[in-house]
Amino acid sequence: MSKPKSCEMVKVVVRCRPLSRKEEASGCERIVDMDVKLGQVALRNPRAAPGELLKTFTFDAVYDATSRQGDLYDETVRPLIDSVLRGFNGTIFAYGQTGTGKTYTMQGQWLEPERRGIIPNSFEHIFTHISRSQNQQYLVRASYLEIYQEEIRDLLAKDHGRKLELKESPDSGVYIRDLSSFVTKNVKEIEHVMNVGNQTRSIGFTNMNEHSSRSHAIFLITVECSQEGPDGENHIRVGKLNLVDLAGSERQAKTGARGERLKEATKINLSLSALGNVISALVDGRSSHVPYRDSKLTRLLQDSLGGNAKTIMVATLGPAPSNYDETLTTLRYANRAKNIRNKPRVNEDPKDALLREFQEEIARLKAQLDKRGILTMERRKRRNRRLKMIEEGPGGESYGVEGDEADDDDDEQGEDEDEDIMEKEAQEYMKEQQEKLETERAAIRDDRSLVAEEKQRMLEEKERMMGDLRKEQEATELLTAKFKAMESKLLVGGKNIIDHTNEQQKMLEQKRQEITEQTRREREIQQQMLLQDEETMELRETFSSLQQEVELKTKKLKKLYAKLQAVKAEIQDVNDEHVRTRQELEQTQNELTRELKFKYLIIENFIPPEEKNKIMNRLVFDAEEEQWKFQPLVPAQNKFTQMKRRPASAVGYKRPISQYARVAIAMGAHSRYRAENVMFLELDMAPPTMFQLEFHRSESDVEPSQEVLLSNASYRETVSATRVRKSRSWYVVHD
Numbered sequence: 001m002s003k004p005k006s007c008e009m010v011k012v013v014v015r016c017r018p019l020s021r022k023e024e025a026s027g028c029e030r031i032v033d034m035d036v037k038l039g040q041v042a043l044r045n046p047r048a049a050p051g052e053l054l055k056t057f058t059f060d061a062v063y064d065a066t067s068r069q070g071d072l073y074d075e076t077v078r079p080l081i082d083s084v085l086r087g088f089n090g091t092i093f094a095y096g097q098t099g100t101g102k103t104y105t106m107q108g109q110w111l112e113p114e115r116r117g118i119i120p121n122s123f124e125h126i127f128t129h130i131s132r133s134q135n136q137q138y139l140v141r142a143s144y145l146e147i148y149q150e151e152i153r154d155l156l157a158k159d160h161g162r163k164l165e166l167k168e169s170p171d172s173g174v175y176i177r178d179l180s181s182f183v184t185k186n187v188k189e190i191e192h193v194m195n196v197g198n199q200t201r202s203i204g205f206t207n208m209n210e211h212s213s214r215s216h217a218i219f220l221i222t223v224e225c226s227q228e229g230p231d232g233e234n235h236i237r238v239g240k241l242n243l244v245d246l247a248g249s250e251r252q253a254k255t256g257a258r259g260e261r262l263k264e265a266t267k268i269n270l271s272l273s274a275l276g277n278v279i280s281a282l283v284d285g286r287s288s289h290v291p292y293r294d295s296k297l298t299r300l301l302q303d304s305l306g307g308n309a310k311t312i313m314v315a316t317l318g319p320a321p322s323n324y325d326e327t328l329t330t331l332r333y334a335n336r337a338k339n340i341r342n343k344p345r346v347n348e349d350p351k352d353a354l355l356r357e358f359q360e361e362i363a364r365l366k367a368q369l370d371k372r373g374i375l376t377m378e379r380r381k382r383r384n385r386r387l388k389m390i391e392e393g394p395g396g397e398s399y400g401v402e403g404d405e406a407d408d409d410d411d412e413q414g415e416d417e418d419e420d421i422m423e424k425e426a427q428e429y430m431k432e433q434q435e436k437l438e439t440e441r442a443a444i445r446d447d448r449s450l451v452a453e454e455k456q457r458m459l460e461e462k463e464r465m466m467g468d469l470r471k472e473q474e475a476t477e478l479l480t481a482k483f484k485a486m487e488s489k490l491l492v493g494g495k496n497i498i499d500h501t502n503e504q505q506k507m508l509e510q511k512r513q514e515i516t517e518q519t520r521r522e523r524e525i526q527q528q529m530l531l532q533d534e535e536t537m538e539l540r541e542t543f544s545s546l547q548q549e550v551e552l553k554t555k556k557l558k559k560l561y562a563k564l565q566a567v568k569a570e571i572q573d574v575n576d577e578h579v580r581t582r583q584e585l586e587q588t589q590n591e592l593t594r595e596l597k598f599k600y601l602i603i604e605n606f607i608p609p610e611e612k613n614k615i616m617n618r619l620v621f622d623a624e625e626e627q628w629k630f631q632p633l634v635p636a637q638n639k640f641t642q643m644k645r646r647p648a649s650a651v652g653y654k655r656p657i658s659q660y661a662r663v664a665i666a667m668g669a670h671s672r673y674r675a676e677n678v679m680f681l682e683l684d685m686a687p688p689t690m691f692q693l694e695f696h697r698s699e700s701d702v703e704p705s706q707e708v709l710l711s712n713a714s715y716r717e718t719v720s721a722t723r724v725r726k727s728r729s730w731y732v733v734h735d
């Protein structure tokens with residue numbers, strides 16, 4: 001069971017964009033009013049009767065048209081990213097009608113630092129944090145995906161048209177199979193990843209606007225951090241950050257669409273309506289079933305809604321009167337989401353931490369390198385010793401001692417030498433050895449005292465040694481490169497990622513954060529005070545006279561009456577909306593029933609019953625994917641006994657193939673020869689063979705002469721010869 005202490009509400013903030021130039025030009029008036037200090041939004045109905053009250057909603061924070069990207073980031077997003085860096089999961093949704101600034105809020109205008117959105121700001125934040133960290137190792141990776149019509153696509157894969165599958169494992173929960181993720185070492189790299197994804201998103205669709213407004217884009221950042229715990233062991237914390245730019249929340253017009261188009265229309269916002277249903281179920285508290293499985297989006301972000309994550313929803317609004325209905329819907333949606341409880345906790349030492357794998361691999365490589373280093377070192381020592389012995393020894397062959405063994409300083413190697421030094425030494429050693437071998441070779445060549453055979457043998461020996469040396473050198477280089485590449489990906493503050501801000505800037509940042517923290521607290525207190533005010537007003541009041549009491553009570557009555565009216569209006573609105581939704585659903589249902597009846601009609605009248613039964617018998621329902629599927633024609637267990645494969649021809653081709661075609665294939669020639677048949681299978685259009693038997697003898701002779709028979713035979717031959725030629729002429733043309 002969850003402890004209430006670890007519960008945390010979903011944070012909901014609302015942002016309203018400025019009037020667009022077009023809206024301004026047409027003389028629109030703003031219908032959204034915001035009290036930034038109190039975190040309140042007031043919405044005015046442009047079609048309201050005079051005296052109708054404004055609809056007000058209270059949120060964790062509100063951002064009006066004058067708000068800057070930085071304000072929203074510092075006040076709302078920064079604490080969440082800090083949590084992610086500490087190992088919590090975090091999610092930020094941007095929800096709202098198309099054109100109200102979801103993408104502006106998430107991404108912003110890339111080129112202007114002031115107008116950068118949440119995603120680029122979070123890049124800065126994460127890497128700055130890492131560069132200032134101490135005694136911690138970080139690994140940051142990013143993925144980017146999109147959900148369009150209930151299909152998941154990887155925006156970073158080469159083959160981005162491929163649909164990816166959602167999978168579930170007991171260890172890591174719901175995940176996407178084969179989703180590519182890139183380890184990034186700095187802001188530039190992760191920005192590049194994001195730009196690549198954005199480009200992929202914008203190409204390949206003729207109607208970019210429509211596509212982007214109907215698809216959900218999710219940018220995933222995983223931050224893994226390894227730090228030594230009090231127990232002396234390294235512990236890994238993993239924070240996953242989902243940055244979600246949802247599809248436009250406006251109602252898709254479903255009416256009028258038929259068949260495929262209707263199916264498409266119902267699919268487009270399936271994820272979004274499922275999200276709404278999940279929120280309702282979570283907030284309701286009465287329903288035990290939360291329909292996460294209804295859509296890809298809700299399944300993927302299950303943790304962010306009522307699970308192990310800290311979640312922020314940014315609801316974006318348009319201020320123009322024409323936006324009224326959608327704006328109200330958005331505000332209601334956001335208002336409901338406020339009541340979702342999450343249970344975030346730090347993800348410590350999860351099984352699937354990539355950082356651990358990296359660390360282990362690096363340790364393995366380092367051990368290998370060390371071994372190599374030690375090996376070469378020892379070999380060198382051994383060699384040196386041997387050479388010295390040879391030098392001093394009696395009657396030693398003196399060809400190898402050219403006096404280049406001056407540097408024996410490697411004997412006093414410390415254990416704690418740096419890899420850099422080691423690598424340099426190894427290189428030096430290699431060079432030195434190579435030079436030595438060269439000179440030795442030269443010496444052998446010049447040495448007249450040796451027999452030619454002996455010389456040859458020694459030269460070969462040297463050659464082999466040089467080859468070995470080179471191979472070893474290459475292997476070491478390869479290993480070193482791999483080691484360095486791996487190690488550079490693990491970020492350590494002050495070592496391979498350096499903070500360039502100076503003390504003053506840091507102070508400034510800190511002060512700014514303190515201020516935003518202060519305003520946030522102030523707002524909270526004000527909101528609480530407002531609530532308490534209403535409850536405790538009468539307790540504080542003492543009445544000096546009856547008259548005064550009546551006055552005050554009337555005032556209060558009026559206030560309560562107004563409140564009652566507001567609630568009544570609200571109920572009416574919700575009812576209206578409910579009716580509208582219901583009507584729409586009924587309409588959709590009617591359409592679907594029509595469609596179904598039509599299909600039944602076709603089946604009943606045009607498909608033989610036995611065929612229909614065959615198909616019906618093969619159908620099974622796949623509960624996982626919620627789809628009907630065909631069973632395979634042959635049961636899986638005796639596939640091989642029942643259905644034998646067609647045997648390949650003797651030479652391994654599927655069908656007979658001509659020599660010419662075989663040669664053509666081998667040459668990589670024209671594609672038409674990939675499986676050329678020997679036989680000519682076209683209809684023979686030659687005229688029918690007709691010839692007369694010419695009998696030289698009398699009619700009484702029944703037997704035709706041998707000669708005639710022969711000539712007939714030759715005729716037959718010529719006929720078949722033309723046929724063969726004809727089929728051959730195929731190749732001749734291409735020759």
Ligand code: ADP
Nearest residue numbers: 016017018096097098099100101102103104105
């Ligand atoms: P959405 O992604 O919700 O469809 P966009 O982010 O594309 O909407 O915003 C639509 C337009 O409004 C863009 O031109 C954007 O620059 C502008 N815009 C949105 N929000 C703001 C804002 N807070 N300040 C200034 N311009 C904004």
Ligand code: MG
Nearest residue numbers: 102103212213
């Ligand atoms: Mg957008």
